Amino acid sequence: MRIHFIAIGGSVMHNLAISLARLGHQVSGSDDQIVEPSKSNLREAGLYPSKIGWNPDNITEELDAIILGKHAEADNSELLKAQELGIKIYSFPEFVYEQSKNKIRVVIAGTFGKTTIVSMIMHVLKHLGKEFDYVVGAQLEGFESLIKLTSSAPIVLIEGDEYYASSIDEHSKFHYYHPNIALISNVVWDEYKTEVSEEVYFQQFKEFIDTIVSKGTLVYNKEDANVVKIVGDTKDCKINRHGYKMPNYTINKGITYIEVGDEQIPLQIIGKQNLSNIAGAYTVCEWLGIKRAEFYESISSFKSSIRYLEFVKSDGQSVVYQDFAHTPTKLRSSIHAVKEQFSNEKLLTVIELNPYDILKDDKLQLYRNSMSESDRAIVYVNKNSIKEKNIVLDNVISEIFSTFNHNNMTIITNIEELNNFLEKFESQGFNLLFMSSDNNIGVNVLSFSDKFLSKKVKKFE
Structure with a gap:
């Protein structure tokens, strides 16, 4: 495919561009500002724009698709040209879905904790030698990119973002992934950081549950009152529902031990939120066919997602x-x-x-x-x-x-x-x-x- 990125310099966007180029697609892109590390990464991949700024001449009928970054405004000159020519325009989440239709899509959502839960699952699957793709919003230890999309991996792990897909699409990003397995860690409305009302914010998560495929699975934190209410308001969805809660634990000489049956599993992480995140990650892995002993042996070597405790x-x-x-x-x-x-x-x-x-x-x-x-x-x-x-x-x-x-x-x-x-x-x-x-x-x-x-x-x- 011939694919042009409008706003290629974003942290996730430039990673997707590089990933698609490696898969053999013809990729180009533009932006009005590109900073590190995007600049160096794009230059190394041969995808850095020859000129910074927007140029409608970049948009021709030879293009098969446009991927529109959230940074590009609705009156962007390249976007207007693409709309005029009738070229297919994807938001980032729409395109990720198109590339993963034949995979088991695992989407981790929640106001906070989603990066950590995704990184825990990625750590376990990598430790066990399982093949998987992923889309995350932050650099994780042991993984060189924010995105990995291949034609062979049977699973894709996606960090589900509840914010707008693009400047011309006010649907939440995570509404496009149609997960086979979804997780909601918590739902907390913050009037200072959230652009929408509390009612609309909660509604986004209800609609997210509605996007889970028929007979798919919702994993949810049953110790979060808001999550429990949202799940209760979506009873008509024909999906499996699996609640989780923070496990029992002890702390001895600065080390946290999680109780698993009669065993005490030592961890390299601390904090109740991390323990809750482990419970969520385990439940997802269980639905992916990972045995309990395999999971806890793997998670014992997990250190932390970057900059979270x-x-x-x-x-x-x-x-x-x-x-x-x-x-x-x-x-x-x-x-x-x-x-x-x-x-x-x-x-x-x-x-x-x-x-x-x-x-x-x-x-x-x-x-x-x-x-x-x-x-x-x-x-x-x-x-x-x-x-x-x-x-x-x-x-x-x-x-x-x-x-x-x-x-x-x-x-x-x-x-x-x-x-x-x-x-x-x-x-x-x-x-x-x-x-x-x-x-x-x-x-x-x-x-x-x-x-x-x-x-x-x-x-x-």
């Missing part, structure tokens, strides 16, 4: 974890997970707060007491970003102190100061949890860890 470093006494902080609830649960895992040690938590959190005073209030379980708290706010938003720094600092209401908290406004703090901090008896937001401050977390773990005679005052 991810172990960074240890000196044998203190440990460092990093995590992705997208909500106050996530901040609380991650702090609790590390404190529960290492109950005899104190915890220093560093949270990066982006300007959006500060601009929205009502949102900042949601962080009230969110770090109370951490023994020391650091809130990092980049003062340069604050200046760009024309916010008075002193007002911000005062508001943060008042809102977090932590009696042992420090506010830091530049990266050098943060480095100095960690270098002077006496880490004996402390662990470190570094929570970064979606804009990421660009620091080397390993460097942070080295500074934190270097013991000092003089304690930080």
Whole structure:
């Protein structure tokens, strides 16, 4: 096929383009901005556009299909030309479905946790030598690409995104995959991050269940009240329904053991959310024909999906974890997970707060007491970003102190100061949890860890 990508520079889009080119398709693409790592990956594959920008001349009747990225607006000149010529236009999920019609499609959905559950299933299948394709939204350890599509793999694992398919299609992406096996981990509406109303957001998941093929299977978290209600509202679907819940576990000397029958299986991950994710991943694997002993032997070597309670470093006494902080609830649960895992040690938590959190005073209030379980708290706010938003720094600092209401908290406004703090901090008896937001401050977390773990005679005052 001759395929042209409008907005080829996206993280998932450029991976799909490279995958299709490797399969022998003639691929071209355009974009108005391409950044790393997309730029280097496209250049290496020989797919980097000769000129950045949109050009209707790229669109000719010789093309068999257009794949439209979400970044391209509805009035994009190349899109308008394609519509004029009547060329078949696919959104990303539509095209993935077309390429996987003859496979067992496993779609993992949920407000959060889906990347981790997909990565757990991928880890197990890879460990067992099973052939499978996949479509994920984040780089996973042990996998070089976000997408693998082949003609031979009998299974495709897909991370199901509930957001719009494209600028000309307001259907949710996961409505196009028509799964044979679907999983819903949780459903949480966030008025600050979700573009639609709570009613519409929940409806998207109900419609997702409706897209499961006849006699297919829905795996769902029966400990999430919203999920249970959504599943109950879709009783008429002729599908199998299999609920799961967090397994029993124990923690001994910083290691979590999951109870499987009479056995205690040691894990390399921590936190109740991860344990719930394992239960979901196991249930999916069970429907794929994986035996219980095979699954738990495989999952015992699973470390973490990238930046979700991810172990960074240890000196044998203190440990460092990093995590992705997208909500106050996530901040609380991650702090609790590390404190529960290492109950005899104190915890220093560093949270990066982006300007959006500060601009929205009502949102900042949601962080009230969110770090109370951490023994020391650091809130990092980049003062340069604050200046760009024309916010008075002193007002911000005062508001943060008042809102977090932590009696042992420090506010830091530049990266050098943060480095100095960690270098002077006496880490004996402390662990470190570094929570970064979606804009990421660009620091080397390993460097942070080295500074934190270097013991000092003089304690930080």
